[in-house]
Amino acid sequence: MQHLRWLLLPFSLVYGLVVIIRNWFYDAGLFKSHEFELPVICVGNLEIGGAGKSPMTEYLVRLLKDQYNLATLSRGYGRNSKGFITATATATATEIGDEPSQFKHKFPDVTVAVCEDRVAGIQQLKTEHNLIILDDAFQHRAVKAGLNVLLFDYNHLQKPKFVLPAGNLREPFSGRWRADMMVVTKCPDGLTEQQITKSYEQISPLNWQPLFFTSIAYQPLQDLQGKLTDTVIDADTTIFLLTGIANPKPLVQHIRQSTTNIIHHNYPDHHRFTLKNIAKLACEFFACRSQKKLIITTEKDAQRLGVQELIPTLAQLPILVQPIGIEFLNNGRQAFDTLLLNYVREHTQYN
Structure with missing residues (x-):
């Protein structure tokens, strides 16, 4: 399959040229980038797929939420709705997207909003908030964020740096x-x-x-309601792994440290789980003769399991959620936090 993508290189050249021209128009002021008086932090990446934007956004929320009246703003990828929406406590992934749903679930007191037009979204939020965190908006040049935090997946650094469709870059690496x-x-x-x-x-x-x-910091398993469990996984445990994320390999490697008995139900990123998907999982789970068995999914996938038609089947299954965080390496956390906090302080002192 990878070799077939080389045939798409001519299309990548066209796509890359279009993106370069678009970025030049923004840099030259021919396309308008909106700046705001309040601090705006953008978390993004160059590649399609997961580089750890959600764990980084959550890290920033934990760092700043007690000192500032902040809001997170996302596009709300995969939702059925359109326009600006502020998440409620009962908002589902179908309404606002899986990442925003995850943010609201973990930080119920923080404003979580979605809007395709980030400029319009910030305009809606700025009157009642003094800090905005944009999730996955590095290519949204209509907003000129005050601080851009760009993420790179360590495991992809050595891959060819081609833009779509031959490669995985949303824009040239020079971005x-x-x-x-x-x-x-x-x-x-x-x-x-x-x-x-x-x-x-x-x-x-x-x-x-x-x-x-940074590295991935795996946290204790939880149930679907977010309560910690005392589940112990050992070599005799059979894990049914349910994922619909861009890169499940790190999670698979993590589980293999405890058991090699893994049955992986792997779906594309942001996959909307159907009753057929869950019924297949349930059928294989109950047919498994292992004395110790359970189902593990990710936090993001758990948000997409809250569909009403799935609940009766899910209630019969021992599904646990694997939360993750980030851990800074080489004592970098203090320097990172200081740069973030200094930026926010400097840009809120007159607000």
Whole structure:
């Protein structure tokens, strides 16, 4: 399949040229980028798929929510609705998208909003909030964020840097130079100096662009209601893994540290689970003769399981959720936090 994508290189050249011209129009002021008086932090990446934007957004919310009246603003990918919506406590992934639904579930006291037009969304939020965090908006040039945090998946740094459709980049790799801060995510534990040096060489940040490194921090398993469990996974446990995310490989590797008995029900990113999907999972689960067995899914996937027609079948299954966070490597957390907090303080002092 990868070799077939090389045939798409001519289309990538056209796509890349269009994106370059579009970015030049914004840089030259021919297309308008809207700036706002309040601090706006953008979390984004260059690739399609998951680079860890949601865990980073959640990290920023935890860092800033007690000091500022913040709101998160997302496009709301995969939702059935349109326009500006502020999430309620009962909002579902169908209404607002899976990531915003996850944010509201974890931070019920924080304003979570969705809008395809980020400018219009910020206009709606700015009167009652003094800080906006944009999730996945690095290519949304109509907003000129005050601070752009750009993420790179460590496991993809060595892959060819081609734009869509031959490659996975949304825009040419040179777009990284618009970032104010860069973070290499999903790094292996025990990252060596040699690996760090190679990452610097691959990304080539400018002198004023700090580069940080993080790894995935797997947290204790929870049930679908968010309550911690005392479940212990060992070599005799059979795990039915249900995922609809861009890159489930790190989670599979994490589970393999405890057991190799994994039956993976893997679906495309943002997949809307159907009754047929869950019925197939249930059938295989109950047919499994293992004495110790359970089902694990991700936080984002759990949001898409809250569909009314799925609930009766799900109620019969022991489904647990694997939350994740991020952990800064090489003592980088303090420097990262300081840069974030200084930016927000400097841009809220007159608000």
